[in-house]
Amino acid sequence: MSSALNFDPIRLPPECEALRAEVRQFIAEEIRSGTIDPSNGLIGDQADKEFSKRLGAKGWLGMTWPKKYGGHERTFLERYVVTEELRAVHAPIWYHFIADRQSGPILLKYAPEDIKMNILPRICAGECLFAIGMSEPGSGSDLFAARSKATKVDGGYKINGTKIWTSYAHVADYMIGLFRTSAPTKENRRHGLTQFLIDMKNSPGIKVSPIGQMTGRGDFNEVVFEDLFVPDDHVLGEVDGAWKQATSELAYERSGPERFLETSYVLTELIRTLGPEPDTRGAEGLGRLVAQLHTLRRMSVSVNGMLQAGKEPVVEGSLVKDLGTIWEQKLPHKVRDLAAFSEGEATNRATLEEQLIYATATAPKLTIQGGTTEVLRGIIARGLGLR
Template identity: 55%
Template structure:
């Protein structure tokens, strides 16, 4: 049985100094009109803003300087992440590369991959997508059927990935593929590959959402060549890396701050005239937010110590995304408004965006059912 622990973490003084620096940078971006908070989230794709973040040292913060990093702590990186999300900064272009793909390459990639890719990520010039989900397999990553077969100097990939966010505008995709036949151990025989996008044998098809937006994609590999130095880790050891990678994906502030801008707009819309019902609702949301922040910060502390808090991260993600989904529902009850994406009114636009995107929160990064199964197993309940 795995006992859950969320030990309190105190931020070091240099993290608080960094927080003020980041706030000043974001305030300048807001004042100039380059950021419109209620229209942005960590899914917003703005390469120019990413390059600014890279120039300021806000990407690849924990990586060694030899790879373009800045050798900061996980807690310093946490502060930057939190401030970016709280301000509604358009960090989506570099988000996946900075949060997980770069860390994966740093820990398990070849020296050639590290030298070629990590400095570009840290500079805010190289963007990644994650190729895990596949048709007909739901959230069961172990059911992956994309195949990788040996060829001279590398591998040939064949198969299809779906719900691949940003695949149409990134430079690389990390794909999970089967390099050995299925066996009794469902997690064996899987390997991760760094695939350069835009190649002739990589086909990307858009999956449009209900309001016509293009975030998701279907990615098809047809004898796509991947050189040996773009294999991540040992062949057949992909599952262990995927599960470790998900701790970075599931535990951060992005798993409870996706609708934070709507919460801010809701408080502004209610103003000083908020009745007791509204005050109780807002107080409960603020209390939940404070608790989630404490839990998430604790996981950042574990990552700083080199631990693998996979189950704690799963719990943060499950509770956090439920919180994110609750905010638009409460907002609709407290304020009479017609949600609209093009009305120009911050609360209406933030509410519209949240209503349209919030159903995905408990799917992306692992469905609620998968996470609760992991949590139950960790507690010895199954």
């Protein structure tokens, strides 16, 4: 079945702009205290529990969730504004971000009531870090090629296998993992996958090993499961049918402003470097970059409007992630080119060079986060009826 791409021209309502002003005031206070440095992309890659707890106290985590679970029953567009403002200044959001963005919604839909009441309020308070267990060695972002197995035993399942590129697994409280409970069929290679909630702190049978990055950071990990027991009540949703849940989850993961803002600090530094009166070459190049950024933002806002309307814009979310990743990966090279003839003595050229070094080193990993370009384009092509 095919469908046309749909990006509704959504405008943010007045309550979103009022919230934006409130968030900006909070950010200004955090900048003064030194928690946030808008020019330092390294800070944005960190997990700061105390910062996440302050956001929770402001009511900015679990914003769309029911109040009975600690949420605030606000809109997806209001949540978008908070995310956008925090990502624009590269705030250290990773302690809460995965749980707030996608793991919490999965628990809301599929977890037993006692688990919801236990975990969701802690996410809303900024006190719970989640990892995502999807990618595997040899299959990467092709989720349906997963080979890690969950075998039924008395009272639950025994899990064996490996997950890779697992961000913050070394400090995570929980993981939502995708494991094979049955073999795929000829008619449906998606059959046989099940999602599980895994307690990363209190479960024997888990080995976490760091994967180094060119930036020197260590948030990626390999996670090996050896006869890990997971009780029946930690099965999330339909046994053998998690592919429907996982694709829905990816609409949340792939559509936010984080998918095009991760290296945007070099654009900010470029503007400072070129100054208020750039030459024709610099002005034209800067204009193109800002126009591209604006287009990606409008697409992302539209997808979040569709989420607010109860839709599952998997194809549109995949497109935002594909285009956004390519843009933010190419951005450091374009910025370096445009800044080549600037006068370093009279500008922030030294700061720009530092940011370019970090952004260039971190750019390759961006295509791994949330799905590689090849897999995303397969999803888009399938959604459009082209394969």
